[in-house]
Amino acid sequence: MHAAFYNFGPGEVARHLPKVWASTTPEAAHAARERGCVAALRRILGPLGSGPDVARAADLLAAASAGAPTEGRVMYAALRALPVPTDPLTRLWHAANLLREHRGDGHIAALVTERIGGLEAHVLSALDAGIFPAESFGRIHHLPKQVLADLMAGLRERGLVDTEGHFTPAGRATKDRIEARTDEPGPGAVRRAGGGRPRRA
Template sequence: MPHPMPHPTPLARRMYDLTEPISLVNFFSPEPNEAMAELGLRGYWDGYFAGRAAPLGRAPAAVVHAAFYNFADGEVARHIPRVWDITTPEAAHAARQRGCEAALRHILGDLAETPGLVRAADLLTVAAAGAPTEGRVMYAALRALPVPEEPVARLWHAANTLREHRGDGHIAALLSDGIGGTECHVLGALDAGVHPAESFGRIHHLPPARLAQVMDGLRDRGLLDAAGRFTDAGRATKDRIEALTDALAEPPYECLTTSEVEELLAALEPLSARLRETGSSSEAV
């Protein structure tokens, strides 16, 4: 019996494309923001740092900054540990999960009650618990939390856990090529067609002198040209980082059989399509 032809796109990249819209309701839907505001947190970024850092407990700003990697100096410290004077990590995580479940239910509508979603949640949960935690700080922190029983909440929790697993690997890939936190936003912006890269939403607010320093450093390394676009070396660096990120994101799916992988891909397709149709995701955070 002939073996199926290998897919041209790595499995981890296919899974990322399908699960990222599930994770991103946290950043682009109102329900999670409202849930965090109910705790007394002020503004989007208080909620972001409290919710995402909650699995780390009351870790100091320096530790959260290291784990998140791509925030400029001082950005984390404007929120951590101040948010823990307002709420607790446990309450912040619960609110984030509650808000994301509500957002998914709102967007998915009838799909939220289908056997396909339950099966996607089951298989994605197996994958999310199936990789080693060594060297994966954010992933290990989420693995230490209880897994929700309700299928929609479980789907979000698994997708978010896999997102942080991939993020931990992405940081390792960036470090292997000597790309810093702000630099990675520049490369990501150019890869997404944003030019000038300094206008990218995650860095446009930084002091002009800091942005100029980053851009000049990338030019000095031969990664950007005078116009602030990729050189061949810069394009190759970005591609190499993404390829290593994909390779490091494969382990969670190795615990699934081939038929389970295909079943999971098929179950995720309509969910991801519905989320993308609504514009629930636009710029990764």
């Protein structure tokens, strides 16, 4: 689980699993997340959420999201194993989630290639978003101060951040390479929209 959830803090997943399954199940957790996200989409879209354009968009995105190889894409492969919803707006959300996790899996591969650890990735993302100091970023600010100090010290030693905690030119270049590699589609990464019909439940 830690390998799949690459940028969680040390031991963070182990502290919550498997005891979390005492209060829910994987199926129920997934269903609750899907219901909540689709409800939010319906609220945002209003009448458009049940219109023919949503159904068409759902079909196109579902077709586009179903054609990527699953090798090395743990989260994407897991979602691909689920049935495609029949409700158009839910299908649209499902397809968007597939594409998001496909990119997320590729992002982890890019981070590993650049030898950027999971917590280091949060620092680079925070600086890229203009959050300073990076240690205040919501995904890492709760970590022990010594962990954060060691994290920043390691990035300084590698020349990726300066003494104040800002990007160095090398750090900025590293972050840009990671994003560029993440966006490389690779062979057959995503099926062309309209190039097939998704499997439905």
